[in-house]
Amino acid sequence: SNMFKVAVVGGEGIGPEVTAQSHRVLKWFAANRGVPVTMREAQYGIIPYLATGKVLPEDTVEAMEEADAILWGATGGPETKEVPPAARKAGSLLSMRRKYDLYANLRPIVASPALADSAPLKAEVLRGVDFVIIRELTSGIYFGEPRGIETLADGQRRGFNTEQYTTNQIRRVARAAFELARTRKGKVCSVDKANVLETSVLWREEVIALHKQEFSDVELNHLYVDNAAMQIVREPRQFDVMVTGNIFGDILSDCAAMASGSLGMLPSASLGPVDKFGRRKALYEPVHGSAPDIAGKGIANPLGSILSVAMMLRLTLDRPDDADLLEKAVDTALANGARTADIAEAGATRLSTEQMGDAVLSAL
Amino acid sequence: SNMFKVAVVGGEGIGPEVTAQSHRVLKWFAANRGVPVTMREAQYGIIPYLATGKVLPEDTVEAMEEADAILWGATGGPETKEVPPAARKAGSLLSMRRKYDLYANLRPIVASPALADSAPLKAEVLRGVDFVIIRELTSGIYFGEPRGIETLADGQRRGFNTEQYTTNQIRRVARAAFELARTRKGKVCSVDKANVLETSVLWREEVIALHKQEFSDVELNHLYVDNAAMQIVREPRQFDVMVTGNIFGDILSDCAAMASGSLGMLPSASLGPVDKFGRRKALYEPVHGSAPDIAGKGIANPLGSILSVAMMLRLTLDRPDDADLLEKAVDTALANGARTADIAEAGATRLSTEQMGDAVLSAL
Ligand SMILES: CC(C)[C@H](C(=O)O)[C@@H](O)C(=O)O
Ligand SMILES: CC(C)[C@H](C(=O)O)[C@@H](O)C(=O)O
Numbered sequence: 001s002n003m004f005k006v007a008v009v010g011g012e013g014i015g016p017e018v019t020a021q022s023h024r025v026l027k028w029f030a031a032n033r034g035v036p037v038t039m040r041e042a043q044y045g046i047i048p049y050l051a052t053g054k055v056l057p058e059d060t061v062e063a064m065e066e067a068d069a070i071l072w073g074a075t076g077g078p079e080t081k082e083v084p085p086a087a088r089k090a091g092s093l094l095s096m097r098r099k100y101d102l103y104a105n106l107r108p109i110v111a112s113p114a115l116a117d118s119a120p121l122k123a124e125v126l127r128g129v130d131f132v133i134i135r136e137l138t139s140g141i142y143f144g145e146p147r148g149i150e151t152l153a154d155g156q157r158r159g160f161n162t163e164q165y166t167t168n169q170i171r172r173v174a175r176a177a178f179e180l181a182r183t184r185k186g187k188v189c190s191v192d193k194a195n196v197l198e199t200s201v202l203w204r205e206e207v208i209a210l211h212k213q214e215f216s217d218v219e220l221n222h223l224y225v226d227n228a229a230m231q232i233v234r235e236p237r238q239f240d241v242m243v244t245g246n247i248f249g250d251i252l253s254d255c256a257a258m259a260s261g262s263l264g265m266l267p268s269a270s271l272g273p274v275d276k277f278g279r280r281k282a283l284y285e286p287v288h289g290s291a292p293d294i295a296g297k298g299i300a301n302p303l304g305s306i307l308s309v310a311m312m313l314r315l316t317l318d319r320p321d322d323a324d325l326l327e328k329a330v331d332t333a334l335a336n337g338a339r340t341a342d343i344a345e346a347g348a349t350r351l352s353t354e355q356m357g358d359a360v361l362s363a364l
Numbered sequence: 365s366n367m368f369k370v371a372v373v374g375g376e377g378i379g380p381e382v383t384a385q386s387h388r389v390l391k392w393f394a395a396n397r398g399v400p401v402t403m404r405e406a407q408y409g410i411i412p413y414l415a416t417g418k419v420l421p422e423d424t425v426e427a428m429e430e431a432d433a434i435l436w437g438a439t440g441g442p443e444t445k446e447v448p449p450a451a452r453k454a455g456s457l458l459s460m461r462r463k464y465d466l467y468a469n470l471r472p473i474v475a476s477p478a479l480a481d482s483a484p485l486k487a488e489v490l491r492g493v494d495f496v497i498i499r500e501l502t503s504g505i506y507f508g509e510p511r512g513i514e515t516l517a518d519g520q521r522r523g524f525n526t527e528q529y530t531t532n533q534i535r536r537v538a539r540a541a542f543e544l545a546r547t548r549k550g551k552v553c554s555v556d557k558a559n560v561l562e563t564s565v566l567w568r569e570e571v572i573a574l575h576k577q578e579f580s581d582v583e584l585n586h587l588y589v590d591n592a593a594m595q596i597v598r599e600p601r602q603f604d605v606m607v608t609g610n611i612f613g614d615i616l617s618d619c620a621a622m623a624s625g626s627l628g629m630l631p632s633a634s635l636g637p638v639d640k641f642g643r644r645k646a647l648y649e650p651v652h653g654s655a656p657d658i659a660g661k662g663i664a665n666p667l668g669s670i671l672s673v674a675m676m677l678r679l680t681l682d683r684p685d686d687a688d689l690l691e692k693a694v695d696t697a698l699a700n701g702a703r704t705a706d707i708a709e710a711g712a713t714r715l716s717t718e719q720m721g722d723a724v725l726s727a728l
Pocket of ligand 2: 195196226458614653
């Protein structure tokens with residue numbers, strides 16, 4: 001069949017609240033625009049843990065296995081401490097990234113003019129900001145072995161982790177960056193710490209080699225990670241596509257969040273390899289986490305999750321026009337003054353999570 | 365004798381230019397305020413390399429060995445490529461940090477109201493920003509073994525580095541943070557990635573244990589490094605003392621540079637352990653690097669280096685009043701409109717490096 005399958009997994013904290021709204025939006029596209037998609041809801045976290053002893057129960061595993069795309073909420077609610085670390089680790093977001101080999105994590109950073117007032121950066125610095133961070137998501141120090149905490153001969157303890165990248169791991173994510181740049185402004189900035197780390201020396205060599213072999217039409221430059229963090233704040237509009245490893249991407253994308261105005265606005269897509277049928281597993285999630293402090297209050301910003309549906313329309317469902325339509329609807333809602341608490345100026349009316357969903361749907 | 369010895373090493377790139385000005389300032393304090401200090405100039409980089417085959421020749425090693433404090437410029441000029449990597453590595457900044465065990469790198473981030481206009485952050489976000497990042501400087505992934513690039517059985521290559529911290533390494537830098545916080549607003553924020561890295565789990569455990577044992581009067585909180593990067597941009601005034609490991613500190617301090625208005629303004633101190641005579645080797649340097657693009661033009665901002673002399677007055681020379689005097693002179697010069705190119709608004713007069721030195725000296 002040519003129906004796409006989407007697993008909808010709200011997860012924990014504010015995850016279920018924001019995902020309820022993005023799920024409504026996806027249903028709207030199925031019903032009103034004929035987007036060929038079936039949706040299956042599944043649970044993650046404390047609720048299935050109490051019922052089944054697993055944070056990621058069989059039913060959810062099955063839903064995710066058969067899915068082309070996963071619409072993911074967040075993990076790590078306030079109830080996290082009730083779940084023992086081993087049970088949590090077995091079904092963690094990190095283990096899923098690895099299991100589905102979701103190596104290319106795309107995090108677009110787009111400054112919305114409507115939010116310039118509530119952003120910490122000056123309006124003239126934000127103007128025209130539109131870039132994508134591609135973070136490698138299946139290797140690096142997140143997964144490197146050996147790792148652990150050992151006791152030394154003198155009675156001290158020592159913690160250790162391994163940062164690592166292989167040639168192929170570097171090349172495939174660099175390829176994703178070059179290909180994306182070709183559809184945009186044609187510029188890639190690769191970020192590493194090659195003045196200190198051998199891992200980064202190899203990273204830089206391989207990016208340069210691939211560029212020379214296949215992508216010499218794309219403009220390539222390199223920044224050290226410390227400088228990149230500064231440049232993202234100083235002059236974010238210089239970037240088009242930025243590609244980097246797992247831990248650097250983690251830090252830089254949160255830093256860049258402020259160049260968009262608010263973390264609550266940011267979507268992401270995590271893409272696996274293309275299989276022999278041309279399919280590619282993908283997980284879509286807002287960049288914000290579970291935000292335990294505001295969970296259950298119905299005030300979280302659902303736009304990060306809703307804009308993740310726009311990425312799904314573009315990257316999995318092959319509906320670029322519908323993706324544009326949804327992004328425009330979000331712009332319209334914002335231009336009409338729709339604001340959740342995180343993006344509201346002092347004194348302005350604050351919409352609930354659901355009301356923000358309404359605002360986007362009525363703009364559609 | 366109760367004279368302090370200072371080695372003045374300008375180094376490469378803009379290092380000699382900015383150090384010439386901070387050296388003048390230190391001489392002023394010796395001559396006019398009776399600060400008991402002798403200064404010995406020494407060379408580093410391409411010039412001694414061409415003469416002696418070493419970037420760090422014997423004479424410079426000797427000057428640094430006998431010094432209580434080193435006033436350091438920068439390494440890595442445009443001529444770097446003429447020096448073979450092995451010769452460069454032997455005398456690198458990293459090897460000196462290690463040799464003198466300069467484990468506590470203090471990077472104060474203070475927003476100067478005079479610079480609010482040229483900063484990327486909004487004036488209301490910058491107002492009142494005044495915190496210190498303490499970066500561990502002798503361990504972590506910078507120095508961890510094993511490290512290298514190996515060829516795998518399938519012909520791929522793999523780069524690897526080791527992130528690591530021992531109990532003692534964590535405790536001594538955390539102690540520096542708690543002690544500093546007691547002289548300030550009494551708040552420490554420890555930054556790690558304990559949700560992913562065992563090294564960070566140990567880091568957090570040890571910081572908590574030390575806090576409980578000896579510093580429970582200090583307020584302690586913890587942030588994940590990604591969140592810390594965002595908070596530094598979003599609301600930098602929430603911080604008093606931030607303590608973190610080597611690579612996270614490298615990234616966060618450049619990110620924080622923008623919360624001060626300009627990288628060119630930032631001083632740093634790197635402190636070693638206190639010996640049995642109560643002495644403590646220290647290296648003072650601006651946070652900016654060698655800036656090869658503007659080297660030799662006489663336009664670099666010397667304030668990062670001059671403010672490093674203020675840190676030296678406070679931390680090595682035990683002259684807090686003179687440190688205050690110098691910091692006030694810098695404020696006065698800025699308030700009078702003195703601007704080098706990096707902090708000048710469009711159309712404003714730009715001082716040369718030397719003229720900025722003059723402006724500070726005439727404010728003294
Ligand atoms: C929750 C955490 C493990 C995760 C990460 O570090 O990758 C998060 O920060 C992210 O960016 O998705
Ligand atoms: C030049 C480089 C090795 C150095 C570092 O990474 O420590 C620099 O970025 C710094 O922050 O002092």
